[in-house]
Amino acid sequence: MNENENLQEILQTSLDHEEEMMRTYLIAAERIHESEELKLRLREFAEGNAKRSRQLIDELKRLIH
Numbered sequence: 001m002n003e004n005e006n007l008q009e010i011l012q013t014s015l016d017h018e019e020e021m022m023r024t025y026l027i028a029a030e031r032i033h034e035s036e037e038l039k040l041r042l043r044e045f046a047e048g049n050a051k052r053s054r055q056l057i058d059e060l061k062r063l064i065h
Contacts, residue, residue: 008063015056022049 001009029042 004063009061009063011056011060011063015053018049018053018056022046022053058060 025042025046029039029046032039032042
């Protein structure tokens with residue numbers, strides 16, 4: 001495996017983790033009924049994961065092209 005392939009694998013693994021965490025935060029936010037503040041924070045966490053996911057996708061595209 002060359003350096004480029006290794007980096008692609010690392011970035012893809014990171015992307016998978018970010019997307020899983022985003023889903024987890026969104027599911028948790030939907031299940032919370034007693035605290036609007038916590039629901040909002042969880043949604044904001046998910047937004048952070050979404051932003052990092054987009055950045056990782058951009059980096060993967062740069063490596064491939």
